[in-house]
Amino acid sequence: MDATTLTLAQAAQALNAREISAQELTRAYLERIEALNPALNAFITLDAERAMEAAAAADTRLGQASATPLTGIPLAIKDLFCTQNLRTTCGSAMLANFLPPYESTVTARLKAAGAVVLGKTNMDEFAMGSSNETSFFGPVRNPWAYDRTPGGSSGGSATAMAAGLCAGALGTDTGGSIRQPAAMTGITGLKPTYGRVSRFGMIAFASSLDQAGPMTRTVEDAALLLQEMAGFDPKDATSINEPVPDYHAALGRDLKGLRIGMPAEYFGEGLGQESRTAIEAAMEVYRSLGAHIHPISLPMTRHAIPTYYIIAPAEASSNLARYDGIRFGHRCADPKDLKDLYCRTRAEGFGAEVKRRIMLGTYVLSSGYYDAYYRKAQQVRRLIAEDFSRAFREHDLGVILTPTAPETAFKLGEKNADPVSMYLSDIYTINVNLAGLPGISLPCGFDAKGLPIGFQLIGRPLDEATILATGHAYQLATQWHKARPEGKS
Amino acid sequence: MSQDSRYETVIGLEIHTQLRTRSKIFCGCPNQFGSAPNTQICPVCAAFPGVLPVLNREVLNMAIKTGLALHGQIRLYNEFARKNYFYPDLPAGYQISQFELPIVEQGELMIEPEGSPRKRIGITRIHMEVDAGKNLHEGIQGASWVDLNRTGTPLLEIVTEPDLRSAAETGAFLKKLRSIVRYLEVCDGNMEEGSFRCDANVSVRRWGATQYGTRAEIKNLNSIRNVMRAIEFETDRQIDRIENGEKVIQETRLWDANQNLTRPMRGKEEAHDYRYFPEPDLPPVQLDPARIEAIRATMPELPDDKFARFQKDYALSDYDAGVLTASREMANYYEIALRASPADPKSVANWVTGELLGRLNKEGLEITQSPVQAESLGALTAMIHNNVISGKIAKSVFAHMFEHGGTPQQIVAEQGLSQVTDQGAIEAEVDKILAAHPEKIAQYRAGKNQLLGFFVGEIMKATRGKANPGVVNELLKNKLAP
Amino acid sequence: MSITVETVRHVATLARLEISAEETGIYTEQLSRILGLMEQLQSIPTEGVAPMSHAVAMTMPERDDTVTNTNQRDTLLANAPDSEEGCFRVPKIIE
Structure with a gap:
């Protein structure tokens, strides 16, 4: 048995039954990483030694009452979560040597549950990008086609998961950074409701949009990870203080009578034909499971990109002001005065896309432009959110089904010259962040080039259980999530 | 400028x-x-x-x-x-x-x-x-x-x-x-x-x-x-x-x-x-x-309100009320002192704003650092009011408290400073002094009224300040009457 | 909407980013295009719409007023590029 082909749930079962030890499982992944990562570049930092220690501790804990479904499960962590005394770079030269003296709440919870951290995954610099090409540590390759991007910004986690380099991975999603790479690499990726998961220790890109989530082989695996990740955190004032339901128990729900909304605006001319066909087939599956498909309209959809590219850069311009070369991170050599220290440190430490967004964000907040851009965008944001709540209410929907991305994985370098065309690749996911809703992407087929296609399920606020149940039912009825990129490239 | x-x-x-x-x-x-x-x-x-x-x-x-x-x-x-x-x-x-x-x-x-x-x-x-x-x-x-x-x-x-x-x-x-x-x-x-x-x-x-x-x-x-x-x-x-x-x-x-x-x-x-x-x-x-x-209900009394209340309840002057409400600690000190001498708010105010603040300023101390506790200052004022000691003795008791601590009751008892109010004992002293100054008696009786002060002074000297001045005055006036 | 080279320079100063003449040209062109994308928002009627600064309606949680941290100076200074006498060191500031 190749342990690295197991789903997280299967691995948990095998660990629990003592068919495999956590150390064996961890070693299997480390060996696979050693073999494949040099080409894929999915990891920035590996933590093999401590991973083996954690696995040994997990082996002791397995079989005891304190064991959880995650005890002994090897995970890949996006290099945006601060991990105590383990280098955390956020994909940037600015933090190339940063050793956090604290642990993010999410990774702390997963470690407390017994999970094993294999290492930190590559990502677009400060999560700004949709192709993983803005990373200071080089682009990540898509295991389905090495000359293509895995999407971004959680491209390293997506590739690690798709290539079988971990049993589960963590991503973060500000405008689609979990779901878009999940779709492009044929895995499952969940962005929870804003506030469902603590942001403490997650390096901020856009604070009102950022949310952490699982990237996994299956929906069931996503439910197992979310269970430990979710919940109120006194260290994050924007985390929601509501009880966390039993997500795994919710997976068994019957879909009979479930009302699924299909927004016309997401199926317009921007959507590739092969993706359209695959997603329409997924809807047929849902009909066959007893769900009803309702055509709906979300008229504000087309305004999401401009709205997002005002709000997210504005928040980012402020969030990234702390990288000033004084307390941590890169500092330029021999600054002649304070201003020189700031300007050169930041010019050297940040890459082009990050600088572009800082410039954009600074501009839209600056005197004389705030009302025209920032305030306007915040008002449109409310209209976008109201579009969703109205649709859910008026059509009594359980979920909304859309494509995840307009196209399958594009080639490395293809969109680099044109930031606007890159921004458009998040057109179906950004709305969900603006509205704060949960969304999940699942694989539903391949295009003629053999590249994965994904679709997205969007839920009501805090109703992760319904999108998980809806996704799980689909995976019980289909095989797409079982496909592996083995022998591709 | x-x-x-x-x-x-x-x-x-x-x-x-x-x-x-x-x-x-x-x-x-x-x-x-x-x-x-x-x-x-x-x-x-x-x-x-x-x-x-x-x-x-x-x-x-x-x-x-x-x-x-x-x-x-x-x-x-x-x-x-x-x-x-x-x-x-x-x-x-x-x-x-x-x-x-x-x-x-x-x-x-x-x-x-x-x-x-x-x-x-x-x-x-x-x-x-x-x-x-x-x-x-x-x-x-x-x-x-x-x-x-x-x-x-x-x-x-x-x-x-x-x-x-x-x-x-x-x-x-x-x-x-x-x-x-x-x-x-x-x-x-x-x-x-x-x-x-x-x-x-x-x-x-x-x-x-x-x-x-x-x-x-x-x-x-x-x-x-x-x-x-x-x-x-x-x-x-x-x-x-x-x-x-x-x-x-x-x-x-x-x-x-x-x-x-x-x-x-x-x-x-x-x-x-x-x-x-x-x-x-x-x-x-x-x-x-x-x-x-709920916060409003627990708000402390503020300077303006306290000022008005001190004027109304204690009949204090603008000046006294102003000084005593300048800080919450000052007002608290005054009101604690007043508890020990409730009948005499004006004297307590005088003692706080006069003797006490004068001494504190001289020593560079805040009211909260006062070596004389509010209770003690109140008790001291009460002793004057009740004729236990004279104002003059009170000042020396205050100075003693400021420098060495202690309560006025202790100090007065230890040093035997209680006022003599016994009519007979004072009368004996009065008679002694009068007998020693027949010529002054004659001058007084001839209309030199200010000599009354001389007799009072001599008697206080003889009693080391402890004779009740009221009683002394009363006796002298009777005995000097032509 | 197009922005000028001077605006780009001003914004770079506000953001404390040193940019070369070449970069200034690139940013001027790119930012103009991106801002062009945003023009469409102006046509949306938003009068009376409350700006939305948070993704989910929530209210401020409050923490008890208790001291929970102890001295961790050395840990925090460990990441500093330059420090001296327990302080972060920067070029001389003129006030």
Whole structure:
């Protein structure tokens, strides 16, 4: 048995039954990483030694009452979560040597549950990008086609998961950074409701949009990870203080009578034909499971990109002001005065896309432009959110089904010259962040080039259980999530 | 300094009060002054990547309390905002403050400048924000050092309307405001240590002009006296410029207390664009009106109310009531002393404002450091009132208590200072003295009434001050009657 | 909407980013295009719409006023590029 082909749930079962030890499982992944990562570049930092220690501790804990479904499960962590005394770079030269003296709440919870951290995954610099090409540590390759991007910004986690380099991975999603790479690499990726998961220790890109989530082989695996990740955190004032339901128990729900909304605006001319066909087939599956498909309209959809590219850069311009070369991170050599220290440190430490967004964000907040851009965008944001709540209410929907991305994985370098065309690749996911809703992407087929296609399920606020149940039912009825990129490239 | 009577000065203040919470506003670091650099900081203070602010409940309570004390409107829905600028003492590159929706608006404070009628000074707004750290320069070769201990100290910024018209009014305002924040126990009001800081926006205009002149913002004012001196200097400087046909420039100036002048600030020369926007890491504050009422119910009596009550209940003069309500500690001292001598509020007031404060001032002590406890001072006053000791003896008992401690009862008993009120014993002394001075008796009887004092003095001397003066007088008058 | 080279320079100063002449040209062109994308928002009627600064309606949680942190200066200074006498060291600041 190749342990690295197991789903997280299967691995948990095998660990629990003592068919495999956590150390064996961890070693299997480390060996696979050693073999494949040099080409894929999915990891920035590996933590093999401590991973083996954690696995040994997990082996002791397995079989005891304190064991959880995650005890002994090897995970890949996006290099945006601060991990105590383990280098955390956020994909940037600015933090190339940063050793956090604290642990993010999410990774702390997963470690407390017994999970094993294999290492930190590559990502677009400060999560700004949709192709993983803005990373200071080089682009990540898509295991389905090495000359293509895995999407971004959680491209390293997506590739690690798709290539079988971990049993589960963590991503973060500000405008689609979990779901878009999940779709492009044929895995499952969940962005929870804003506030469902603590942001403490997650390096901020856009604070009102950022949310952490699982990237996994299956929906069931996503439910197992979310269970430990979710919940109120006194260290994050924007985390929601509501009880966390039993997500795994919710997976068994019957879909009979479930009302699924299909927004016309997401199926317009921007959507590739092969993706359209695959997603329409997924809807047929849902009909066959007893769900009803309702055509709906979300008229504000087309305004999401401009709205997002005002709000997210504005928040980012402020969030990234702390990288000033004084307390941590890169500092330029021999600054002649304070201003020189700031300007050169930041010019050297940040890459082009990050600088572009800082410039954009600074501009839209600056005197004389705030009302025209920032305030306007915040008002449109409310209209976008109201579009969703109205649709859910008026059509009594359980979920909304859309494509995840307009196209399958594009080639490395293809969109680099044109930031606007890159921004458009998040057109179906950004709305969900603006509205704060949960969304999940699942694989539903391949295009003629053999590249994965994904679709997205969007839920009501805090109703992760319904999108998980809806996704799980689909995976019980289909095989797409079982496909592996083995022998591709 | 000569102020030109053809001009009037217009002053608005921004006061930063550090709140006396145990911990900082957004993290669990201690809120304390005077520790070694950077020993009171955490990743939140130092704005490390990924850490988040969580609001201290007590900061909100103190803001509400202050807002109520200054008769402001408490905004039930208020929010924090980021003020963005780069400076080494501001680690995040933004200050968490309030902008469009501050917690308090439209307050007021009545001032009583010396020799002028009461005047209303409008409070534009009060908002919560974080204090910055400190950049250290002195004695450091070729560098500055950054100490972030102060970062995250909770501040209330109190902004006034441009209602103040002179250094004297400004001084009266600051003294009154300081006494209120001290009464509320939200701020210790220490300008030297920087826990109560004031920036002054000063402009001048011709009398009768309706437009404001161009203002200068004066910083680095570390005492009320310096605020007043800076306003006087700045008024003259601006008038001089106008009279010389020059324009007043809108700028930030620093007060130089050594040279007694203001000078333009050099460092942050470029135009500011703070790019305020709502703080995404903190949800809006939504206050329950019941919470505000609960705070109102526990508000201490404020100086104005206490002043009125002292006048009404204790029949005190303006002066006495003013001195005794200048601080909460002073008023408490008085009222505790009064409990031991309830029949005589005026004498207790005299003892506190006279003997006690005189001695404390001389020793450089605060009322809270008084070696004489309020109960003891009250007991002392009561002993005079009850004829146990004379006023003169009381002064020496007071001095003894101040220097060596103890209660008046003890001291009087130990030193045998009780007044002799026994008629027979005093009469014996009176007779002895009269017998010794027959010629003075004759002079008295011939109309030299002032000799009564001589006899009283002699008797007091003989009894070491213990004879009850009333009884002595009574006996002497009877015996000297022709 | 197109922005000028001067605006780009001003914004770079506000953001404390040193940019070369070449970069200034690139940013001027790119930012103009991106801002062009945003023009469409101006046509949306938003009068009376409350700005949305948070993704989910929530109210401020409050923390008890207790001291929970102890001195961690050395840990925090460990990441500093330059420090001296327990302080972060920066070029001389002129006030």
